[in-house]
Amino acid sequence: MTVRTELPDGSPVWLVTRYTDVRSLLADPRLSVDKSNGNGSWRGFSLPPALDANLLNMDPPDHTRIRRLVSQAFTPRRVEALRPLIQQTADALLDALDGRAEADLVRDYAGPLPVTVISELLGVPETDRPDFRTWTRTMLLPPGGDRAAAARAIGSIHAYLQRLLAVKRAAPAGDLLSALIAAREDGDRLTEDELTSLAFLLLIAGYENTVHAIGTGLLTLLSHPGTPVTPETVEELLSQEPPASMLLRRFPVEDIEVGGAVLPRGETVLLVVSEANRDPDRQGGHLSFGHGVHYCVGAPLARAELEIALGTALRRFPKMRLAIPAEEVRWLPSFRARGLSELPVLLG
Ligand code: HEM
Structure with missing residues (x-):
């Protein structure tokens, strides 16, 4: 189906839902992600x-x-090398729950795990991570949330990244940000804004979707006890509950006919x-x-995080069960993302 509708904030959008249309539009160079090809009706983040x-x-x-530079960090070999870190992080978070009767797995597990992994990869010091999580949560507030607070959080992230990049520039380490700085300085292949934006995207993209995928994955597995956590299970969970359910936004650079409708140039299309x-x-x-040139660069890392996070939690607390009926678990009030705001469980 291809329909024109309005988002909760009033902006007009086209929704495309058929598999074959979504897939072919994702690979179609006539759809741009560049906001300057939009007619200005898309609000998004400012x-x-x-x-x-x-x-x-x-x-x-x-x-x-830019994609060529960053994809070097996410080769299967590099991701394989991150598995021990993911495992240690999962173990440490679960250790901290020992002896407790109840937990909120979003707050205590699904949230902190990806932020630790992406921070380690990029080289964000441990002491800065709680701040970063708070800013990210505030920034990603659903529409109708406190826009002034979201703007302040964006300002804090920006200032923080500038400080962090200055530190890495002065004292390069073995992390991804230092490598990207070196790439920037070597032949000027990244502008300063591109470098800061890339650091920002990696932190946000490496965090939000993964939190949601772990949270919803745990909810599904706890609702279907006995399901083994294999790579196939992970794919099925991702398929059933894609965290970025409507996040794929595009602007046609010319009128495009699809599914019996015409997507007019400059209007917002959500896949x-x-x-x-x-x-x-x-x-x-x-x-x-996703699919096509913007296919998730972090997919191998996300898959490894999911497999380890889900498997480890269920093995460590085999009697774990939902503390409330699955239908009463609260979801984030967001059209953009499919994620839980909490996942209360009984551990023993
Ligand atoms: C379950 C977890 C994840 C899901 C469901 C997910 C989903 C996606 C999707 C759908 C896109 C394409 C968006 C579009 O075409 O408009 C994307 C792009 C991207 N993702 Fe992920 N992602 C996840 C985890 C990660 C992780 C862990 C990282 C990095 C550490 C990451 C980094 C990125 C980046 C950098 C892009 C932009 C790629 C480009 O434009 O070329 N993602 N992701």
């Missing part, structure tokens, strides 16, 4: 230029140049992955990590 010059707002060839995955005519893999 980010300063130093955070906005990120991959998800950029078309080729700029996109290709509804959750519906596409459920399409009875689906032929091909799920689209929860």
